Amino acid sequence: MDDHFPRYEQFDPIVPVWCVTPGEGRVIHRYWDTSPFSPSGRYLALTRLPAEDRLPEPGDVAEVVLVDLQAGGERVLMLLRIDGRQMRFVTARWDGADYRALHDGLIGSGHPSMHPDGRHILTDCNANDANFCHEDGSCPIRLVDVRTGEDLHLVRIGHAPEFIGPQAELRVDPHPAWDRGFTRIAFNACPDGTRRVYVADLAGPVGDAGTDARAGTAQR
Numbered sequence: 355m356d357d358h359f360p361r362y363e364q365f366d367p368i369v370p371v372w373c374v375t376p377g378e379g380r381v382i383h384r385y386w387d388t389s390p391f392s393p394s395g396r397y398l399a400l401t402r403l404p405a406e407d408r409l410p411e412p413g414d415v416a417e418v419v420l421v422d423l424q425a426g427g428e429r430v431l432m433l434l435r436i437d438g439r440q441m442r443f444v445t446a447r448w449d450g451a452d453y454r455a456l457h458d459g460l461i462g463s464g465h466p467s468m469h470p471d472g473r474h475i476l477t478d479c480n481a482n483d484a485n486f487c488h489e490d491g492s493c494p495i496r497l498v499d500v501r502t503g504e505d506l507h508l509v510r511i512g513h514a515p516e517f518i519g520p521q522a523e524l525r526v527d528p529h530p531a532w533d534r535g536f537t538r539i540a541f542n543a544c545p546d547g548t549r550r551v552y553v554a555d556l557a558g559p560v561g562d563a564g565t566d567a568r569a570g571t572a573q574r
Contacts, residue, residue, distance in 0.1 A: 424470035433462040456500040478528035512545040
């Protein structure tokens with residue numbers, strides 16, 4: 355659990371308890387028989403009511419709130435051309451407010467996901483992205499550091515199948531994804547004409563930051 359979430363200590367609970375919606379409020383999770391937790395355990399999907407001082411009315415709109423339990427708060431990671439030109443890694447509130455580039459020198463591309471240290475982003479690149487794709491069709495799996503601006507290309511591999519369909523419906527996107535311990539990743543590729551899945555060990559590149567983040571999550 356991220357340190358941004360305040361502990362609830364009134365009446366001396368016998369287990370650790372955190373408020374994961376300390377900001378705007380008006381938030382509930384819906385039913386006892388459907389879990390609000392994502393399969394990875396990292397996110398909560400919640401509902402924000404339009405009002406708390408009256409009954410619902412026709413036309414009222416509730417909001418869906420996604421809470422990141424590891425990175426903290428109600429912020430999301432996305433790709434945007436916030437200057438109208440270059441794609442950047444951008445963070446924003448779940449409703450799109452308060453958006454900003456995480457690093458002005460890092461080019462955004464692909465399908466990014468944040469390490470729980472809040473510093474490292476894992477991503478691939480979009481097909482035919484001239485910034486990263488090579489003439490032979492191969493592309494990198496990237497680990498970027500939003501603190502230092504380092505852009506580490508972990509592996510370069512092909513991902514173009516022999517048949518992608520008339521509208522690229524059958525293209526292969528690498529979609530790199532962390533394991534629950536944030537030491538390994540899985541990604542798709544197609545270096546020899548058929549789809550394959552690869553696993554890479556990132557314990558070295560994320561180093562002590564990854565170890566500290568995982569230990570902190572386990573201890574809280």
